[in-house]
Amino acid sequence: AQSVAQPEDQVNVAEGNPLTVKCTYSVSGNPYLFWYVQYPNRGLQFLLKYITGDNLVKGSYGFEAEFNKSQTSFHLKKPSALVSDSALYFCAVREGNTGKLIFGQGTTLQVKP
Amino acid sequence: SAVISQKPSRDICQRGTSLTIQCQVDSQVTMMFWYRQQPGQSLTLIATANQGSEATYESGFVIDKFPISRPNLTFSTLTVSNMSPEDSSIYLCSVVGRTEAFFGQGTRLTVV
Numbered sequence: 313a314q315s316v317a318q319p320e321d322q323v324n325v326a327e328g329n330p331l332t333v334k335c336t337y338s339v340s341g342n343p344y345l346f347w348y349v350q351y352p353n354r355g356l357q358f359l360l361k362y363i364t365g366d367n368l369v370k371g372s373y374g375f376e377a378e379f380n381k382s383q384t385s386f387h388l389k390k391p392s393a394l395v396s397d398s399a400l401y402f403c404a405v406r407e408g409n410t411g412k413l414i415f416g417q418g419t420t421l422q423v424k425p
Numbered sequence: 426s427a428v429i430s431q432k433p434s435r436d437i438c439q440r441g442t443s444l445t446i447q448c449q450v451d452s453q454v455t456m457m458f459w460y461r462q463q464p465g466q467s468l469t470l471i472a473t474a475n476q477g478s479e480a481t482y483e484s485g486f487v488i489d490k491f492p493i494s495r496p497n498l499t500f501s502t503l504t505v506s507n508m509s510p511e512d513s514s515i516y517l518c519s520v521v522g523r524t525e526a527f528f529g530q531g532t533r534l535t536v537v
Binding site: 344346348353354355356357358361363402406410411412413415416417418 | 429431456458466467468469470473517519521524525526527528529530531533
C-alpha cells in the first residue's frame with residue numbers, strides 16, 4: 313500500500329532563514345508526489361508536483377522540493393522564509409491512475425519575525 | 426486549473442440532523458472526490474463520485490451515512506446523515522486536472 317509520512321508535526325523557523333519540511337513516501341512504481349498548503353479557514357492550495365524529470369521541482373510562492381529516489385523523500389524547501397508562509401503543509405502521493413490522493417499527516421510551519 | 430465552489434462554507438448543526446454540501450466545478454470532469462479532515466488530522470478520502478454511476482466508498486465510509494449525488498459532470502453533493510459530534514470536520518471536494526488535484530475551500534461542520 314502506498315503511504316506518505318511527514319515526521320515533524322511542527323517546524324519553527326525565523327523569517328529570512330531557509331526552511332525545510334520533510335516528507336518520505338512508500339509507493340510501488342513511479343511516484344506522483346505533491347505538496348499542498350492550507351491556510352486557516354481555506355481549502356488546500358497546490359504548491360508543486362513531481363511527476364518525472366528533474367529532481368528539483370520549483371513551485372508557487374518561491375517553494376521548491378527535491379525528489380530523492382534512493383531516500384524515498386520529497387522535502388519541501390524555501391531559501392528565505394516569510395511570516396506569511398506560516399500555514400499547514402501536506403505532502404501527498406497519487407494512487408496510480410485513480411486520481412485519489414494519500415496525504416501525510418501534515419506539518420505546521422511557524423515563521424517568526 | 427479548475428475553480429471549485431463549495432457551499433456552505435461552514436455550518437453548525439444539531440445532532441441527528443443531516444447536512445448536504447454542494448460542490449460546483451467550472452469545467453466538466455469525470456471524477457469528483459470527497460475528503461474529510463477531522464480536527465487536527467490529515468485528509469481522508471470518503472468516496473469517488475462518477476457521473477452516471479454510484480459513488481465508490483473507501484473503507485470505513487458507507488453510503489447510508491454519506492450519500493453522494495452526481496447528476497452531471499460539473500456538480501456533486503455530499504450529505505452527512507444523522508450527524509453526531511464525531512462528524513465535526515472539514516469536508517472538501519476535489520477534482521483532478523492533468524496531474525494535480527484542485528480543492529474547494531471546504532465546509533467546516535460543527536455538530537452540537
